[in-house]
Amino acid sequence: MAIRVNPRLIEDLNRFGAADVQMCYHCGDCSAVCVHTDDMFRFPRKSMRQLQMGLEKRLDTALEPWLCYYCGQCSDQCPREAHPGETMMSLRRWLINRYDITGIAGKFFRSVQTEVWTVIIMGLLTALAALGYHLFSGSIYVVDGPDAFLPSHIVHMFDIALGSVLGIILLLNALHMWSLTMKEGGEASIPWWLYIKSILQLPLHFFTQKRYAECITTKKSGLYMPWIIHLGLMWGYVTMLVLVMVFLPYLQKGPEIFWPAHIFGYLASIGLLTGVFYFIRSRLIRKYAQYHKSHSTDWVFVILLALITITGILQHIFHRTGLPVAANITYLLHLMVVVPWLLRMPFSKWAHLVYRPLAMYFAAVRKNAYAWQEKKQRSFSPDLQPI
Amino acid sequence: MKTCKTGVYICSCGTNIARIIDVDAVKEFSGSLPNVAFARTYKYMCSNPGQDMIVNDIREHNLDRIVVAACSPRMHERTFRKALQSAGLNQYLFEMANIREQCSWVHDDRPEATEKAKALTHAAIKKAELHEPLENMSVNMCPRTLIIGGGIAGMTAALELAESGYQVYLVEKQDRLGGNLARVDLTAPYLDSAHDLVTDRITRVRNNKHVEVHYQAKVTELKGYVGNFSAVIQNINGHSSETAREIEIGNLIVCTGYKEFDASRITHYGYGKLPNVITSFEFEGMLKEGRIVTKDGKVPDYVAIIHCVGSRNQEFHTYCSRVCCMTALKYAHEVKSAIPGCYVSDVYIDMHAFGKGHEDFYSRTSEVKTLFLMYEKNDRPVIRKAGPKDDCDMLIEVNERLSGEVIEIPADLIILMVGMEAQQDSAEIARLVNISQDKEGWFIESHPKLEPVATTTDGIYIAGTCVAPKDIPDTVAQARAAAARVHARISKGKIDVDAVYSEVNENLCSGCRICNTVCSYSAIEFLVSNQRSHVISAMCKACGVCVAACPSAAIKGRHFTDQQILAQLEGLLSPV
Ligand SMILES: Cc1cc2nc3c(=O)[nH]c(=O)nc-3n(C[C@H](O)[C@H](O)[C@H](O)COP(=O)(O)OP(=O)(O)OC[C@H]3O[C@@H](n4cnc5c(N)ncnc54)[C@H](O)[C@@H]3O)c2cc1C
Ligand code: HEM
Ligand code: SF4
Ligand code: SF4
Ligand code: SF4
Ligand code: SF4
Ligand code: SF4
Numbered sequence: 001m002a003i004r005v006n007p008r009l010i011e012d013l014n015r016f017g018a019a020d021v022q023m024c025y026h027c028g029d030c031s032a033v034c035v036h037t038d039d040m041f042r043f044p045r046k047s048m049r050q051l052q053m054g055l056e057k058r059l060d061t062a063l064e065p066w067l068c069y070y071c072g073q074c075s076d077q078c079p080r081e082a083h084p085g086e087t088m089m090s091l092r093r094w095l096i097n098r099y100d101i102t103g104i105a106g107k108f109f110r111s112v113q114t115e116v117w118t119v120i121i122m123g124l125l126t127a128l129a130a131l132g133y134h135l136f137s138g139s140i141y142v143v144d145g146p147d148a149f150l151p152s153h154i155v156h157m158f159d160i161a162l163g164s165v166l167g168i169i170l171l172l173n174a175l176h177m178w179s180l181t182m183k184e185g186g187e188a189s190i191p192w193w194l195y196i197k198s199i200l201q202l203p204l205h206f207f208t209q210k211r212y213a214e215c216i217t218t219k220k221s222g223l224y225m226p227w228i229i230h231l232g233l234m235w236g237y238v239t240m241l242v243l244v245m246v247f248l249p250y251l252q253k254g255p256e257i258f259w260p261a262h263i264f265g266y267l268a269s270i271g272l273l274t275g276v277f278y279f280i281r282s283r284l285i286r287k288y289a290q291y292h293k294s295h296s297t298d299w300v301f302v303i304l305l306a307l308i309t310i311t312g313i314l315q316h317i318f319h320r321t322g323l324p325v326a327a328n329i330t331y332l333l334h335l336m337v338v339v340p341w342l343l344r345m346p347f348s349k350w351a352h353l354v355y356r357p358l359a360m361y362f363a364a365v366r367k368n369a370y371a372w373q374e375k376k377q378r379s380f381s382p383d384l385q386p387i
Numbered sequence: 388m389k390t391c392k393t394g395v396y397i398c399s400c401g402t403n404i405a406r407i408i409d410v411d412a413v414k415e416f417s418g419s420l421p422n423v424a425f426a427r428t429y430k431y432m433c434s435n436p437g438q439d440m441i442v443n444d445i446r447e448h449n450l451d452r453i454v455v456a457a458c459s460p461r462m463h464e465r466t467f468r469k470a471l472q473s474a475g476l477n478q479y480l481f482e483m484a485n486i487r488e489q490c491s492w493v494h495d496d497r498p499e500a501t502e503k504a505k506a507l508t509h510a511a512i513k514k515a516e517l518h519e520p521l522e523n524m525s526v527n528m529c530p531r532t533l534i535i536g537g538g539i540a541g542m543t544a545a546l547e548l549a550e551s552g553y554q555v556y557l558v559e560k561q562d563r564l565g566g567n568l569a570r571v572d573l574t575a576p577y578l579d580s581a582h583d584l585v586t587d588r589i590t591r592v593r594n595n596k597h598v599e600v601h602y603q604a605k606v607t608e609l610k611g612y613v614g615n616f617s618a619v620i621q622n623i624n625g626h627s628s629e630t631a632r633e634i635e636i637g638n639l640i641v642c643t644g645y646k647e648f649d650a651s652r653i654t655h656y657g658y659g660k661l662p663n664v665i666t667s668f669e670f671e672g673m674l675k676e677g678r679i680v681t682k683d684g685k686v687p688d689y690v691a692i693i694h695c696v697g698s699r700n701q702e703f704h705t706y707c708s709r710v711c712c713m714t715a716l717k718y719a720h721e722v723k724s725a726i727p728g729c730y731v732s733d734v735y736i737d738m739h740a741f742g743k744g745h746e747d748f749y750s751r752t753s754e755v756k757t758l759f760l761m762y763e764k765n766d767r768p769v770i771r772k773a774g775p776k777d778d779c780d781m782l783i784e785v786n787e788r789l790s791g792e793v794i795e796i797p798a799d800l801i802i803l804m805v806g807m808e809a810q811q812d813s814a815e816i817a818r819l820v821n822i823s824q825d826k827e828g829w830f831i832e833s834h835p836k837l838e839p840v841a842t843t844t845d846g847i848y849i850a851g852t853c854v855a856p857k858d859i860p861d862t863v864a865q866a867r868a869a870a871a872r873v874h875a876r877i878s879k880g881k882i883d884v885d886a887v888y889s890e891v892n893e894n895l896c897s898g899c900r901i902c903n904t905v906c907s908y909s910a911i912e913f914l915v916s917n918q919r920s921h922v923i924s925a926m927c928k929a930c931g932v933c934v935a936a937c938p939s940a941a942i943k944g945r946h947f948t949d950q951q952i953l954a955q956l957e958g959l960l961s962p963v
Contacts, residue, residue: 001793002784002793002794002795003792003793003794003795004794004795005794005795005796005797007689007730007758007796007797008730010756010758022753022754022756022757022758023750023753023754024753025738025749025753025759026761026789046790049789049790050790052758052759053758053760053787053790053792053794054758055790055792055794058792080750080753
């Protein structure tokens, strides 16, 4: 059966950043240089094609965008300035929107105004809530303890509540991703034990992002940039998340430094600071292909992360140096960024922390499923597909 | 036996000849033959030192025959004839033995090849003994030129000649000039107006007193030979008072152009049945009117362009029509600028963007967001009417090669890029002016690379799309080239005709006219006055057919007489 194309898809993808995909004339250079493409998952040329043609059905179920680590090698090679790397990036943005069952992600990706205003309003509402609370209790001169301006047990509860709701949405979105990519996308039915067999892929890719390190440009950079930077940022982030979600009361105590918890905080801050500095700088100087084109959401993402990191560090410094008012104000600012950041979590680029390891895992399962099927019916021969 | 003093030169051609043939053995052998003064070998006979050697030897040793054993006479016969001339010897006292193409290049056994080379050289020596001094003939060149076809090619050639002051007859079968280009709106790749190109030329043609335009006319008869043709121009609409006119001309340029492929021959494109499937020419009409609309006057949301309609497949024509790819890109541009939100898909086989500025134009068309879809030559897209629920008029099913998917795309207007075909009456023209056609009906040039506008008939030139599909720049270049060739000949006033041709001995001729029928170049006329045949020497190519055919042995081939050929055979067959 012929697939009906969606002629308007490409215009929509334009808003997700795929501005140059029409320039591609399918020489295949990009697929030839990509280290991550293989016989089963062919990209970026094929993804470019599916997008150009508006094969929405194929893209919806594709894992390929997640298998690309945006090293930029393909964009450097493209003779037509079609920016295949950026197309893959745009497809990831678009997929985040497709997986999102609430439809909020699409609104953010499609309109910078919506996103920025949401962030600002959420920030202001946070401030309003905090000030409202302040009317009844708490003192601006107190940083920790029950009389604190923003007492840690309340913030902690709020964190956990918000985290859980959003975590559930993210989980549902991940389930949606599974049903799209594995049920609608995988032609073969997959037995459950194959899922078990590859389960270790999940933590492996989550904690190491090892494919990032395999990209040619990463290797060429000498210092494994930007993989190593991203690894530091990611570990810093995860550490911070654990500290905040589990150990917040210990962190809040002051002004003396509680080394067993704070040492992790310091290390995490170094990772976060280097990371945000590196990514913002790269996007400003635009030397490498992957930072040539910045979508508005890329900026919002790194800027918010930078603000969180900086306000967090400042709050810590003020608190430890005995400046409670300054500490409380920076803390309020910190929360004004953290809340919108958390609220955006499942709807933003950040969701890649779930989708990427999942995609690697699914890809492994699919490959095993094919091998298994092939063994089952020896005569099976997959059609030759264009690369 | 005739006595003479022959100089024999055996060329090594670098190693081309010497590698297989023992040139010294050939030299020893030829040097010992009667009438041969001496034989020499040299590395490159055609080089200046090689030629000088011949010139000096003729002067010093009073040689009166020269034989060069080297490459094909097609390569260097002229070169050596010139050498003879500059030494003061008649150029026809010369003979070449081809020991390269016909010997060293086709054999690998050295002793046998050497024997053959000796025999070939011997044959040439024997033939040269019987050569006689001959003089080239010079005939008048009529300065007027006939051009058939008033398209861009014909008008350009006409202007080129007329503006140098030479009289031109321009015969156009329609009632207007401009040909197919007059039907085109903007031109690819620079998007200049075709109208401007054409009207400028039409005005100049009409205002030039040296051009006599015959509208609605055809050339019905052509007689004579280069420099001295006579032609009949016939009015074909019948209204004109003067219906036929005979003119004298020296040269003729054929610029009859092309016609478009009939799209209804491809049934599953539905041309003629689906109202919104149109040809490129019909779309040009829309562009000229400035209104891109479907049959019911609606602005289309989806426009599809299908390439290679009638071109590049076994069923119709295997060749590429060369202009339609760029024309299709031009349409994409024009649709996008007229209807910015329109979805334009371009369904092609390969994108042929070889010309100047074409690749950039292709890139720019991608920039305006055209969807390029690739189909397989023998797996054409299928067009069908859309259903009531669809938001489009038609659907095109394409087996898309770059994605490996079978897809369906929407379309409200479909433009078929119809290819070019040889004109209906091209065979008639070919017969009239005595030129050949290829299997598709295009006229054949004398050499596809080195003689692109000349034909095998002297004085007849071809230019533009009657030779093969081409775009405007190539058409104009050819038209100017043909005009330049004609110009060069008429400015000389006379033309040299080779002294090698056949002659009828009127005393022996019985008037049977057998030779008239065998000559493929129509070089023999029958003189009614004395009931004898006569060879028009300027048209004779010296093929020798009539010489062999004449039952009265009345025809002599100058420079290849029976005696000469027999002597040649004798040399060839005598022991070496
Ligand atoms: C849809 C379309 C769009 C095009 N767009 C472009 C473009 O954008 N850019 C570009 O470079 N090229 C374009 N071309 C190509 C262009 O049309 C040709 O290159 C050009 O017209 C060739 O000119 P011509 O003089 O050789 O032939 P023609 O234009 O065919 O002229 C031949 C003339 O000879 C006359 N004739 C024919 N037979 C006889 C006869 N027996 N006796 C007397 N007269 C005769 C005809 O009536 C006609 O007037 C396009 C072609 C098509 C089909
Ligand atoms: C807490 C977890 C994570 C955080 C905070 C994080 C943060 C970031 C940031 C800030 C960027 C953007 C850099 C830029 O602006 O260019 C980024 C990009 C990237 N991340 Fe992560 N990341 C996390 C988890 C992961 C994981 C688990 C993987 C892989 C398995 C991963 C792979 C990538 C890749 C390949 C890019 C570059 C391409 C892209 O932007 O999509 N990340 N990450
Ligand atoms: S290198 Fe560029 S033009 Fe070639 S296939 Fe890839 S994206 Fe397309
Ligand atoms: S950006 Fe790198 S990983 Fe992604 S497709 Fe291009 S070459 Fe492959
Ligand atoms: S120029 Fe015409 S015939 Fe040639 S490939 Fe293009 S559309 Fe086909
Ligand atoms: S074939 Fe011979 S005899 Fe007959 S017409 Fe010709 S020249 Fe005369
Ligand atoms: S030699 Fe050939 S070309 Fe010449 S008149 Fe005889 S048949 Fe014709």
